[in-house]
Amino acid sequence: MVKDFRFGVGLHDARSRAKVQDAARLAEDLGFDVLHVPNHLGAPAPFPTLMSAAAVTSTLRFGTFVLNTGFYKAALLARDVGAIRDLSEGRFELGLGTGYVREEFEAAELPYPSARQRIDHMEHVIEYMHEHLPDVPILIAGNGDRVLTVAARQADIIGFTGGDRAASASEDPLAERIAFVRNAAPDRFDSLELNVAITAMPIDESGMPDLKIPRRFLPHLSDDELLRHPGVLSGSRQDMADRIRFYRDTYGISYITVQAPHADVFAKVIAELR
Numbered sequence: 181m182v183k184d185f186r187f188g189v190g191l192h193d194a195r196s197r198a199k200v201q202d203a204a205r206l207a208e209d210l211g212f213d214v215l216h217v218p219n220h221l222g223a224p225a226p227f228p229t230l231m232s233a234a235a236v237t238s239t240l241r242f243g244t245f246v247l248n249t250g251f252y253k254a255a256l257l258a259r260d261v262g263a264i265r266d267l268s269e270g271r272f273e274l275g276l277g278t279g280y281v282r283e284e285f286e287a288a289e290l291p292y293p294s295a296r297q298r299i300d301h302m303e304h305v306i307e308y309m310h311e312h313l314p315d316v317p318i319l320i321a322g323n324g325d326r327v328l329t330v331a332a333r334q335a336d337i338i339g340f341t342g343g344d345r346a347a348s349a350s351e352d353p354l355a356e357r358i359a360f361v362r363n364a365a366p367d368r369f370d371s372l373e374l375n376v377a378i379t380a381m382p383i384d385e386s387g388m389p390d391l392k393i394p395r396r397f398l399p400h401l402s403d404d405e406l407l408r409h410p411g412v413l414s415g416s417r418q419d420m421a422d423r424i425r426f427y428r429d430t431y432g433i434s435y436i437t438v439q440a441p442h443a444d445v446f447a448k449v450i451a452e453l454r
Contacts, residue, residue: 194224
């Protein structure tokens with residue numbers, strides 16, 4: 181069954197209540213469905229920021245994209261999640277990741293666990309949430325086999341990074357990751373919502389995206405390879421809309437997330453898709 185599109189936008193500037201609330205109102209007015217906040221030291225604190233946004237909107241949903249689960253004990257996180265769920269009248273979605281930046285663990289005065297330990301802890305937190313807050317949708321974002329296995333079995337929404345290489349004539353990394361999820365949980369695959377985060381897209385009439393963000397995370401790829409990556413859009417507004425339709429028709433991806441600088445331009449793409 182073809183799912184309806186949903187569109188999310190990331191918020192990175194929370195220096196004042198006015199900035200947060202203006203961004204939330206604008207996202208709602210532009211047709212976005214979800215406002216996201218990341219979870220890095222130096223970025224906005226997720227829960228107070230999202231609560232401030234919820235106070236001035238009525239239909240916009242809110243999510244963490246994604247929490248560093250290693251920063252949280254399950255019961256304490258559940259307390260905060262339950263509060264924002266109730267105060268936003270059920271508009272909250274919990275996005276979880278394992279955490280991967282060693283320096284942030286060190287800055288938080290926390291030990292940096294192994295990859296296995298980080299995934300084990302995330303799985304424990306998910307199980308606790310299912311038991312105590314079963315009505316809160318859970319998004320898990322990742323790319324590795326074990327994270328995607330946990331996501332396939334326990335998430336409502338799966339965020340795909342698009343892989344660490346670009347599609348070629350002979351391979352399609354995104355299709356391979358989605359097939360992996362399907363094989364990991366075939367009985368519930370059709371109920372999952374699939375997401376991809378866009379990290380670069382044109383914001384002028386040139387049709388060329390600023391590749392600064394994807395270059396930071398994928399430094400081994402050439403510019404031509406980055407332009408083929410699922411997290412990068414290029415071309416005209418119609419070209420971008422066509423590519424997103426391709427994502428849904430080919431991969432089943434119906435949930436697209438962009439970054440705050442892309443919001444105004446991407447709103448025109450949303451208009452093409454609805």
